[in-house]
Amino acid sequence: MMVPASSREPRYAQVAADLRASIKAGEFGEGAQLPTETMLCARYGISRFTVREALRRLQAEGLISRRRGSGSIVSGATQRLRQPLSDLGELLQYAADSQFSFEDRGLVTLTGARAEELGVVDGSPWHHLYGLRRISPGGAAIAATDVYIHPDLSGHVPALKTGPLTLFKQLGELGGFRIGQVIQNINAAAAGSQEALALGIPRRAPVLRIVRIYRDERGRIVEISVSSHPAELFTYSMHIDRS
Amino acid sequence: MMVPASSREPRYAQVAADLRASIKAGEFGEGAQLPTETMLCARYGISRFTVREALRRLQAEGLISRRRGSGSIVSGATQRLRQPLSDLGELLQYAADSQFSFEDRGLVTLTGARAEELGVVDGSPWHHLYGLRRISPGGAAIAATDVYIHPDLSGHVPALKTGPLTLFKQLGELGGFRIGQVIQNINAAAAGSQEALALGIPRRAPVLRIVRIYRDERGRIVEISVSSHPAELFTYSMHIDRS
DNA sequence: CCCGCAAATTTGTCCGGACTTCTTGCGGTG
């Protein structure tokens, strides 16, 4: 009703987007109560099922919290200060807010501990890229990243462009598949000498290392990235809600 | 029907638990296809709504992946090797698999950068505990943890017990409230001299630092914990699924 | 034997309704 939108995306997503925009525009301040489910049904002219699906998304994003018998209230701003990256959209958005420049390093073979760490079969070949991520094109690097791309997609590597688009998204469009799942493994490590040089930090300084394994809808590994962030510059934040 | 169970928990949760047990018992191997939604409806004598809610939970846990037109398949075991801790149950379970011993350090006042890091008001008082987490009672420490408890709950601190139960769960039972939300902030840091000593690692060695802010259902901060894990011993793993 | 199209299968979206459980506020009672 009040949400024309692309109509190619489901109704609940349109409603969620509309409510999200309202909240971010300040229409509902921190701690304010959202309209009840019944009221939203009337307002958008949709069933309660669709309203609940939309609210479920917002809750998963940490934007609202809901309590039986009480209502839905907007979560405090402090609770969503930092990068959540807990859903696919946010993960892609984070990448869009920064610039990734890389160079092609050709085929490599992953073996031994390195293969096990990345969860690939020992001795398998991968196409290796190396690059730096920055907030602004001229600024300091916030991460040094090794990327390993499945050799079946090697042909598309020359077409990959530096910029705000994620490599995964570009690969998906070039190869004709969609993102299915991302697994993130996070741990601490001491910076290697190359990393330290690239990031401008002392050798063996602590870094946050994030290994992301990207799979398509069939569960096949398409891309693996290993990012090292200087300890002071990066905090990974996430929330867990009841139910 | 086939799931008697406590009946105090919703039907979809019982079905989810039953399917989870079947999968972990090996009834459906890695990559195997689960019965279709219609079949599960018949098998449990429930509506498709309830089946879908159960499957939604399993998908959120990363146990299965689903594709329109294709079915639900059991995710690979390699995808759930490490600690996910992406839902409340898993977070509590992780704690239950280890032992936390602590000592009471009385009231402290959090100020300045420390207060900001933990997301509390500058100068507010908190009840401070300090302890070590181990896999087995005699083994090496896997984490050094500072815990800050809201002063309103100070009276319950003497009743807290060392062991597998989480402090939060104990506090909830003592204070008569339930868990609502947990926020986790993860970053890398260099071990301080006290941490290094307690964990048996070199000073300034990299550690994974996890700050967890526990809130009750009303959104009030009840407990904050700051855990430092030796880099080699701990990897935080999580998955993100489409939709 | 391979390709393309149609049909069957399976999950995704959406509706309307009913009942349950929890919260909140109101008013009556002691």
Next chain:
DNA sequence: CACCGCAAGAAGTCCGGACAAATTTGCGGG
């Protein structure tokens, strides 16, 4: 004034049905 119980309100659970979109399967033709 403090306490208790009750009623209204709100989200949670569950049902049955319908259609849509994506995938797989099988059939028929080349």
